[in-house]
Amino acid sequence: MRPSLLDPLFAPVTALDGVGTKLAGLLARIVPADLGEREPRVGDLLFVLPHSIIDRRNRPGVARAAEGAIVTLELHVDRHQPSPRGRANVPYRVFAHDESGEIALTFFHAKQAWLEKLLPVGSQVLVSGRMEWFNGRPSMVHPDHVVPAAEAASLPLVEPVYPLTAGLSPRILRRILQQALDRLPDMPEWLDGELKRRHSFPGFDQALMRLHNPSDALDVSPDNAARRRLTYDEFLAGQLSLAMMRARIRKLSGRPLTGDGRLVDRIRAALPYALTGSQEQALAEIEADLARPERMLRLLQGDVGAGKTVVALLAMARAAEADTQAVLMAPTEILARQHFATIAPLAAQAGLKCAVLTGREKGRERTETLAGLADGSINFVVGTHALFQESVNYRNLGLAIVDEQHRFGVHQRLAMTAKGEAPDMLVMTATPIPRTLVLTAFGDMDVSRLTEKPAGRRPIQTVTLPLERLDDLIERLRSAISEGQKVYWICPLVEESEEMKLMSVEDRFASLKKIFGSQVGLVHGRMKGAEKDAAMQAFKNGDTRILVATTVIEVGVDVPDATIIVIEHAERFGLAQLHQLRGRVGRGDKASTCLLLYKGPLGETAKRRLSVMRETEDGFVISEEDLKLRGEGELLGTRQSGTPGFLVARIEAHADLLETARNDARLVLERDPELRGERGQALRLLLYLFGRDEAVRLLRAG
Template sequence: MNVPVHVLKGAGGKAAEQMAAMGIETVKDLLFYFPFRYEDFSIRRLEEVQHEERVTLQGTVHSLPELRFFGKKKSRLTVRVLVDGFLVQAIFFNQPFLKRQIELGQHLIFHGKFDKHRLMIQGAIVKNAQSDGAFEPVYPLKGDVKLVSLRKWISQAYKDYGDEIEELLPESLLESYKLIPRAEACYFLHFPQDMAKFKQAKRRMVYEELLMFQLKMQYFRKQTRESTDGKEKSWPAEKVNSFVEALPFPLTAAQSRVLEEILKDLNSPYRMNRLLQGDVGSGKTVIAAIALYAAVNAGYQGALMVPTEILAEQHSASLKELFAGYPVTIGHLSGSSKVKERRETLEKLASGEIDIIIGTHALIQEGVDFHQLGLVITDEQHRFGVAQRRVLREKGIRPDVLFMTATPIPRTLAITAFGDMDVSTIDEMPKGRKPVETYWAKPDTLPRVLKFIDKQVSMGHQAYVICPLIEESDKLDVQNAIDLHRQIQEVLPHLHTGLMHGRLHSDEKEEVMKEFAENKVQILVSTTVVEVGVNVPNATAMVIYDANRFGLSQLHQLRGRVGRGSDQAYCILLADPKSDSGKERMAIMTETNDGFELSQRDLELRGPGDFFGVKQSGLPQMKVADIVEDFRTLEVARQDAAKLVASEAFWKSEIYAPLRQALEEEGVFRKERID
């Protein structure tokens, strides 16, 4: 099966080049290039069909077809067909020849996406009246590769090489889950005879795909946990305990639980590789501070890397306050650090005079050396590329690594993207914190909203106004920050209104944020640059203009900028009620403040690629499985993979040789892995 694809008839030359662009270079690649959807041409009754479902219907032509042309080549042909007692309007685009073929009273079978509200099928395909109700695969294509040609080559590949498809799964797993053989499953994914066979085939290949991925993750996890290249850190327990007891607030049960998990990792000879996730305001920073304090008392330095200079300054201030009265030296390093200040900081860092350094990506630049780096904490870890995180980690002498994120990650993605890491979750908010009251309003209610903001400011509070764009756009009809800033200044001239967006120089951003933090600016008009790294407890109002342009997780992050003090906070979502894409999200935002529930709903609405951003997500490109829909199978595969990797039989028995060989071919044992 590893022979080049050009051995197949008609698949040489340009066709082979174009298939290579699709990731198909060998016959094996072709046999495992599965369809992304199927067209079901079995005839359905109208009453069974769902709105916007692709469906095949049959009926009698009730009126002569009407043909209209648009431009030189585009056309639209409309014909009304009597289907199960209803008149359905069938629309055929760019098929003018059908006008000569369709006659009154003619029996038709046609296929397309059905609009149940308007009783209409758009872009319908007329099928021969003798259609046998085929279930046909549709493949992702590139270049000039035609669907018909690809199907023909796959069919030929099966005839010539299908008997070479090797079974990967041991008999025990096949019997346990009643899975059909691998070769049979591959065949029925390409050539489904009926829905039952297709479901059996898909179920088998979904499990195999998820098991293979989880075997990789569990192997990496085993390597991390069993590698004794970490440093066991010991500290006087009474010192850390007294530090925790002296905090101005008690830890929640969730904070105490994750702290115990982190300290246990620090105290072990294995390198910590842990993700700490928790909602905005759940208290991750204090856990990070305690972990850093433990590392310092064990004789090591700690580093905290954050995505923005604003956040670095705020963390520096809050940690200095927490460690006031303790023999802990805090350093700060960012791109805007002055030359003399930077030189002194670097010298103290290299000599060990600085115990904890806080900074932006400046921490990973050339010339930044540590005396004895023992703990690396990366805040808002998804904001850094994997290469940036790796550079900082490798600066230390086998340091422990803790990633933190305030973007709650659904369990589905935690298992998939961070399956080789330990995950700690703070799923409880501190007592007494008031939920942000969230409202959804029409954009034309802005004057009333500004009156509300004026009232909040008169009570001594501050407000954010967020919009998606910096300047006016011809492509999108959305409010822009510059116009909105001008408009608010005109309506509320007695208040100081600031403007912040990504095009401002870093110094200008810092100045605006400093003025807002000091209440010299009462209203801050901004793009989403404030999503991460701003802590102004005095701000009680958040207005998000064109809120339907944002995903749920981003809306929740923005909302998290308010409600950080003891006063009641409010979030007002200004969104067009006619926007179908935004209706559901706006409704969900007004119903819950739970970031984990929102992240799960966001995942379901947008899919995993958009949730994280494909480039840095580390998410696998699944051929058959869907990690959202197939979550239960993912859980089972994870449990099975963990048992297999932990067992001696998996590494030695001939029964598991095919699985080991498949992992070897994918480079797993050469440590080609997700960082």
């Protein structure tokens, strides 16, 4: 049961004065919480934080007020000049002065009686708003505040600026937020006293009050102590819930998977190359995990072409030695089939049977695969989410490997847990994720990193080229193709769009076909599976020499003799994606080139991105840069894909607090795994506040 102390914050926003269903709908657009289907609650409003302030302390006098500045003026009201009768488009003006000059206060569609009451002739008033100079004469259109000079104390000197949406005025939002703050109960402290002192953190309620009632610009910056306090709370809630989920999954009776090494040795003998040092290291870590009775939860991070698939295959062989089955799940059908093409022949050399299962397998083929998984005659299966549908049963599933984890979420991880006796889990990603993000999205996992490229891989030369030089590029491609080279050409869109003047993959295919004829192939996400496979096969076989594609080929497509990749409108792609795409070439022993075609003029961020791509091929360096340029939300795809969308925290500004929160969470659960002690009870409130209710439910489920 949720503690009754929190009831005021879990009430719907419509419980506040003056908030009906229409306003509730507008508030839903600005609260940072991922609401899903539910309506916003009072507690969600606490985290609608100001991003800047309006400072009304600037009082320069009329003559010295700068164009566009927000100023506060003390004025004597001289006369009213109403709009001429029948000409509502002419504004109503009120003329006033101070010792430095005269100003016109301008109002459109205003009621005369209301203005005469607000600004009586002969009165002294304080007026605050944005200055405008029109034909050398000062004016202020619709001042933000007008108060009698005697009531100067009621004028807000510093006003917070909140995110808004059409139909929601700052004044109404401010009134609603104040009501939400008034409902904040007196919370017990859940932070460790020493940590709180070391970081100069205020209390939770003090932090909220300070952020919502700033006295200067520093009060709304990400670096101030109030913001950092709430960030730490959010990180701690996240790390606690991940650690609790991990403890729960670990409790689900893992079992040791050990073997005699004969199958692993056979596959190693069949490999045409030796493993790199970091592959050996990762494999040793995985084998040690498999041998333990607890379940493995490990993230294998390796840059494009670092050889993750081979490590996965050797882990699968170890599972087979322990007489269990292994699955490898990929996010797309193209990638699943490619993994299958790599794994099946090597598995066969060790006498192991491998099958493929995607949404495309039908009829007899599917029935046979399902029967083989159920009776155990199939050792390995590679596929898409189809592997975890209701109809699929395994005789003895020991290891589940997920490729490109960020395409799936924590929920799918739990769905897999339901298959088999809680299989060991290995998650692979070629998107190099900065350490800070690994902690937030995968805090419940141990991490192995592949940092070397396999022997014989040549560096990739990266060149930027403006679209105006397209003709030079075409000439260069002519000579490359006559020498037998293969080219990828990537476009951002499938078909032409009205909104964006970008080259679509279909238009580019048509224009290249005129020049290169039947040597050009096409692949995009809207094609049927069989068409995609045929186009990929033709490119692999060399029947086509240029493959025009969208980013379908971003992940894992393997054509070792493709040596050139052209990325059109490169300024439109994120760094991580550009790096992924570049990794499609340079997979063989020939020198490769990546050409980034851009349309000028470039913004600062796009310029920086393209220069980072020219400077380095190290995916981990690139991912740290990407984080600085884009923030965490986009780096792992969207918030919906199971990545953490933060309410308060900004990874790029607050990364230093994350490690502390992780250690704190682990220590808390070591001392008080059920959160029953005094601090534990307070931490339960924290979990509810930051929407981590599922973690509290795990406690109850034991």
